[in-house]
Amino acid sequence: MTTTVQTGAAGRPRDPRIDRAVLRATEELVVEVGYADLTVAAIAERAGTTKAAIYRRWPGKAYLVHEAAFPDDAPGPVAGDGPLADDVRGMVVACRDIFSRPVARAALPGLLAEVVGDPVLNGAVLARFQAGTWGAMHERLTRAVASGEARPGVDPDVLIETVGGATLLALLNRPDGVLDDAWVEALAGLLLDGLLPA
CATH class of the missing domain: 1.10.10.60 (Homeodomain-like)
Incomplete structure (x- = not known):
């Protein structure tokens, strides 16, 4: 799209x-x-x-x-009907892969400054994300809550913001820009602890 x-x-x-x-x-x-x-x-x-x-x-x-x-054909999570744990890991991997691209790392500081000060740009940026990666993530998490696969009351938007925010901060903390599989597992594990039913 x-x-x-x-x-x-x-x-x-x-x-x-x-x-x-x-x-x-x-x-x-x-x-x-x-x-x-x-x-x-x-x-x-x-x-x-x-x-x-x-x-x-x-x-x-x-x-x-x-x-x-952040092109329309950027890698995104494959939100399916498999285990929620696998889909959450896929979300973390997709976010890491998108934000780790050299073009994204070079563009983000300037883009963030402009998005904060321009409501029209902010809306356009959100619409692009929601039509792609964020939208797929949101749909999967909403289904998980409705089916009881995730805890009741889990807010999909908060979880998505947590994935994005954690990824951006991790990239800032790592000048080499490398977020390896161990990092993915650590973040996914933290998210799943709060997401899955007890």
């Missing part, structure tokens, strides 16, 4: 080749120069297009960087 923010009047169909080139250029440049020094002009030059073409597709740099850092 695409969640690109589109602007401008209806006209001829968008050229997906331009979209791909712009997103690829954005991903490369944010890793090379960082979020603060990234410009739409540099992205346009690298992608072989114009600033006007980019602004027809994305309202601003933050929207574009967010889509490049």
